[in-house]
Amino acid sequence: MAIYRSSYLYYTGTARLYTVPSIVESATITYSMSGGGGGGGGDDSPGLGGTGSVAGYINGSFNVAGGDLLKVIVGGGGGPGGGGSGFAGGSNGQSWQGFEGGRGGRSGPSGSSGSGGGGGGATVILLTRVGQGEIIEAVAAGGGGGGGGGHTGDVAGKSAVNFPVPGRINGSARNGQMGADHNGDGGGGGGGGGGLNAGLGGDPISGDVGGNAGNQGISSGNNYFQRTEINQVNAGYAGGVVFDSADLTKQTSVIGYRGSPQIVTQAPNHYRSTNSSYNAFLNAHGVWSKEEVRVGRGGVDLRDVNPYNFTWVVNFPVSSNYLFQAAWDNAGRISVDGVTMVERFTGDDSGTFQNTTEAIRFVTAGNRNVNMYADNYGGPGSIGCVITGLPIPAAVQTGTFGMPGGARNTGGSSGFAFLDMKATLKKGVRVKVGGAWTTAKEIHVKLSGVWKKTTQVWVKINGVWKPAFIRGDDSLSFDFSSTSTGFGGPGLERGDASGGGGGGGGCKIICTKLHELGYLSDNIYEADEKFGEWLRTNDPYAYYGYVKWASVVVDWMDKDGPQCMFWIRDKQKRNDAQRAMAISWARRIATPWAQHMAFLMGVEKEDNKAGRLIMKTGMWISRMIGKYTKTTEPTKSPVLGYVMWATFGVFWLLAGVK
Secondary structure (H helix, E strand, O other): OOEEEEEEOOOOOOEEEEEOOOOEEEEEEEEEOOOOOOOOOOOOOEEEEOOOOOOEEEEEEEEEOOOOOEEEEOOOOOOOOHHHHOOOOOOOOOOOOOEEEEEEEEOOOOOOEEEEOOOOOOOOEEEOOOOEEEEEEEEOOOOOOOOOOOOOOOOOOHHHHHHOOOOOOOOOOOOOOOOOOOOOOOOOOOOOOOOOOOOOOOEEEOOOOOOOOOOEEEOEEEOOOOEEEEOOOOOOOOOOOEEEHHHOOOEEEOOOOHHEEEEEEEEOOOOEOOOOOOHHHHHHHOOOOOEEEEOOOOOOEEOOOOOOOEEEEEEEEOOOOEEEEEEEEOOOEEEEEOEEEEEEEEOOOOOHHOOOEEEEEEEOEEEEEEEEEEEEOOOOEEEEEEEEOOOOOOOOEEEOOOOOOOOOOOOOOOOEEEEEEEEEEOEEEEEEEOOEEEEOOOOOOEEEEHHHHHHHEEEOOOEEEEOOOOOOOOOOOOOOOEEEEOOOOOOOOOOOOOOOOOOOOOOOOHHHHHHHHHOHHHHHHHHHHHHHHHHHHHOHHHHHHHHHHHHHHHHHHHHOOOOOOOEEEHHHHHHHHHHHHHHHHHHHHHHHHHHHHHHHHHOOOOOOOHHHHHHHHHHHHHHHHHHOOOOOOOOOHHHHHHHHHHHHHHHHEEEEEE
């Protein structure tokens, strides 16, 4: 008996772990995955940054057995470059240690130009078997970063998609090479993408012009197939509906017994379900099911099935994005191979069946189990689902299936990993042989003097007969846990830069201090660090603006910073008073903020409403500061100190929201 399980993994800044249960006799895991796209190069008038490269995409398969440890690391997208003299390059896309992208090169220290985008991190599958150690099963490389724009002459940074796939190999290294810094008015080179063999970083062109792009890394894997569609004309996929729940009730003419035509439905126990309260979508596609229930003496009654829970096999013709549309009376979900695509559980309210829920999800080609689940809270029930394939333009494809690189000033998209497991489970009964318990796969009994193999053994437990064989059933899971151990940290900036690579964002600077003082737990602090890395890559203005104002608060907590309490004449007492106030306010404000970030990273199960409001306001303020400052160095100006008091006053009020 074969059991099928699927899991879709996206970038979380952690490694994902799965231990194959001992009940598994053998299993084949097929995968399709992409690394992180390269970040776009930065621009600053008049220079324009180049586009980041698409990531490598591969699919393939490998075998596992009970007890094997599967480790999947999804690569992050490279960070965007920025504009300004000596501006730091885009952050490297994160991955497992040794498979990260390279940082983009700095822009020149004079004039105005752009820095290079960071290379994307590779997506990696590792397998550990007892006695064999850890081996690499598959690597989907990260894309190279785009070059930064220059200040004079040829001002355009070079676009990474102009390079062939795979790109130039960075020796035998797996970490993408850093993009080179520029020494004049020119743009920095883009970082190389991580891979089994990593991509080279881009160099600045001689003269004050745009930098070269970094190169995509090299993909590889077990029984893998790699798409290299750059500069190839593809006929494209026209798209179209692959599943419509209304078709379940459509009548079809067939030739029946002795050639007589018959009218049958696709699913005989299904009927169309409409209602004046439903929206147009649910009325057009809504269905429900009835089952026969015997009543009285030979009587048969038809009753609605609730909850509705049916699975259909749907053929997805290509590995691509699909549009999922669904509506329910009253609540439900649509899943593919056990992975939720869309869902809505809002209680017994009319808005449920007057709205259509939509989402675009990636699905690997092949026959997939599409489950439709709906729960009705009273009255007629209905569920409608339409799945539509999105067209792929008939044009030159630039890594169609790899995650895209970022446009100029934009970070690359993070990678993904989709895994299917087809498992055969052990079957037998446990017997003790030679003092050790083992699984007997065949049981023989003697019938009429002849030994015969049984197909089933039954035992009586608490008065109930039950099968003794270990059988495959729905108890087999394919759920991954997370760990930050071994996940790559931020890359260093290259050359004679004035410091290492930036740290996290979020409220990391303040939270780091609170954590040192014992006011913040380890798990929330670690989640905050991961959110900070994501923020630095995807919203650099917010990150650098946050660093600017948060540094003032940390200085106060260290008995330093702007001297604002002028009425306290003794400086030591003044610093003590400012420190006490800063710690008190930071605890009230940063704690709910950190809890909200931990919720976003999946560490906390419940969101913090006050933290959500503080983050929304704080990110807006940080972006404004980040757009109009070119440095993250703190200031000692008392004017900024008073501005911070006013800002903290707003946050203090928001922290009281329940």
